[in-house]
Amino acid sequence: MIKLYDMRNKLKKNEVGCLFAITLLLLTIHCTAQSSKQSNEKIVRTVYTAYEKKDWNMLKSVLAEGFTFSSPVDVPPIDIKEYKEKCWPNSANVKSFRIDKLVVDGDDAFVLYHGWTMDGKEMNNTEYFKLKDGKIKEFTCFFGPGISYPNNKAK
16 A cells, blocks of 8 residues: 555656656747847847948848848849948948837848938838848848838939
8 A cells, every 4th residue: 555655656746847847848948939039139130230330340240151132123132242342332321220020930030110311311121031040141122112222312
């Protein structure tokens, strides 16, 4: 009788231990996913901060090896060298950005924003980012109405 009682107590302790271990595992997974989401959000926000501060090294620090950029005027996608030559000069004309919506899902992020040039013109774009290992691998800009990008002379 005592042995049966001892076995039952050991099983109960094992059940509690297993439930505790499972709970810790689930909390760890949740916290890791939240941390990754926050980290990816911070990386994406760095792009806009770099443009506002005109800091190429800040931007370059979040771009992955093999980085590509595409937009309606950049098809096929361009590499980091061409991006610096073709797109980075826009930073000189960027005054500020207001991020209206930033959605991160794992290593994918979408940003909807308004931006203003030094002379007060407004941009309204949506951008998609594909991240890998804490860096931006792909960056796609979808131009909205208005001037679309700071150095556009059309409007």
